[in-house]
Amino acid sequence: MTPRHLRTGLAATAAASAAVSALAAPPASASAPPRAHSAPSAPSARPAARGAVVSDERIERLSRAATARRLDDLGFRGTRPRYGVDVHRVVYRTVTGRGAPTTASGLVVLPRGGPHRLRAVQYGHGTMAFRGDTGTMDPTSRDRGAAAMFAGAGFAGVAPDYLGLGLGPGRHPYMDVATETSASVDMLRAARTVVARGHRALDRRVFVTGFSQGGHAAMALGRALQGGADRNLALAALAPVSGPYELGRAQIPDSLDGTSLDPKEVNFYFGYWLTAANRTNRFYRDPSEVFRAPYDKTIPRLFDGKHQEAEIFKGLPDGPSDMLTPRAAQWMRHPSGALLRAVRAGDGVCEGWTPKAPVRLYTARRDRDVTTRNAALCRESLRARGVDAPIVDLGDLDHMASGVAAMPDVLRWFQSVR
Known part of the structure; x- marks a missing residue:
């Protein structure tokens, strides 16, 4: 879940309004001219493949020092990026809940350096009702910051907007497992294309995390990846934070x-x-x-x-x-x-499957948005199937603070998984 992007003081009202009014032509970053790419048109007799890139625009280029300042400003303490990052805003093809073709947007944030083959971290954002609050639209967003944190450590940071937010048409089907999952899988397919355009490759193993509604989406995506949603993608580790799983x-x-x-x-x-x-x-x-x-x-x-x-x-x-x-x-x-x-x-994302990859669940004691019983029941469901999914207690923090506190720890854990 998680509203309050504005109420945490991170998003400027004027900037967010300007982002929405410019949805048809997103503004370029002042730090570097954008690079825009358009996917070739599909033959009229065949629909475009899910995950096909419609547009790819580099909206920010940050040095290592600038990345470090950004993360510090957003509250991601204790992170020291190894690389600067390039932030790409991507529009890609996906489907609605009824299977009709549509488009969605998201971020692909890449390290400026590092290995040729990148491991992806998919990050799911929390609840937002205003389409301009997504990381694709708002440079002050903690969601963009989280993707940049993973990229600064040498991963490919991938952050879907889901349907109906950012540059996606229509209204957002809030807390709908089917479209959270399809938009997330198709975002990873689009990320593979973006990475390849930079003469690099995306490893098939995907690390999955997300905060609040994004924690819910992370569990659903983990289940889909393990279930073979895409033969080129596999679940490496799963770390949802403060999610409404039940x-x-x-x-x-x-x-x-x-x-x-x-x-x-x-x-x-x-x-x-x-x-x-x-x-x-x-x-x-x-x-x-x-x-x-x-x-x-x-x-x-x-x-x-x-x-x-x-x-x-x-x-x-x-x-x-x-x-x-x-x-x-x-x-x-x-x-x-x-x-x-x-x-x-929108329910039961912890039930009916047995994760083969390691899982951690993050909670905070003063969360008054998402009851911590969600994590307790999720752990029970996984334990009943023989899976140990420890709950990481973030301490005496409220809901919003839990998302910021968890991500550096999630990064360190992902770095330790081989």
């Missing part, structure tokens, strides 16, 4: 109990998820069936990808009982029918 068993019930999680944050997540999930599962016909007035009119508009999170939070009441109808709150506690299908569409 919607039905942990995240939703703890969100409604009134004590475990921050009620305003709960409203943000519920508003986003209910409006997004309804587009594919249709468990209400009119927003008034789930949202009390006046929120039945305002919430669907707020979560359109064009409103910044500060605006959204101003439009939310203080707790779920003020936003949800009594029937909707009860239905959330005991989902059935189409709502149950929606929950299952």
Whole structure:
């Protein structure tokens, strides 16, 4: 999950607004002229392959010293990059949840130096409702910083925007396992092309991590890679951070109990998820069936990808009982029918598979956005299949701080995996 890109003071409102208004023609970095590449058009008789690169633009080139300053400014303490980095904004071909062709965007961040064959770290970002908050659009984003941290250590940092964010068309299908996975696999395919254009190669072993919603996406991607989603890709290690892996068993019930999680944050997540999930599962016909007035009119508009999170939070009441109808709150506690299908569409990423690669789960004690029961239940599911997935306790940190604190440790662990 994880909103609050703006509320952490990392994103400038003016810069983010400018990014969205320039989606059709993203601005070039001031530090270096961009290099743009377009993939050749596919023959009209054959659809373009998933993962085919539509455009590849180098938007930043940072020296080793500049990379170190960037990481320090973003709070990634204790990291000392070995290389400068080149940041590429990539648009690539993928599919919707219904299998229709579409495009998505993401970052490929490469070390300026290092080995010919690069190992990839795929990083999944946390919840964002404003499409301009992605690392592809916002240079002050911690998500771009995380990808740069991995690249500065000699990996290829790969960071998908998922569908409907950054330069992707339409609205984001929030917390939808199928499209988080397909967009992530196709992003890795696109990264392979970008790396090859620099006369280098991408190792088939992929290290996977992500924060909050990105932790959820990381578990789903790990399962897909092990399941053979692409024969040229294999899971090397998996390290999700503060992820909502168990919607039905942990995240939703703890969100409604009134004590475990921050009620305003709960409203943000519920508003986003209910409006997004309804587009594919249709468990209400009119927003008034789930949202009390006046929120039945305002919430669907707020979560359109064009409103910044500060605006959204101003439009939310203080707790779920003020936003949800009594029937909707009860239905959330005991989902059935189409709502149950929606929950299952975003649920159970730890269940039904046995990781062969090493797994670590990261949590923080003061997390009031994502209940730590998610990690506990995930560990139980994996342990039942004979997999030891230790929980790394990040200490007395809140949700946002956990993502920053975890990534340098994740990097050190990935470097130790052979």
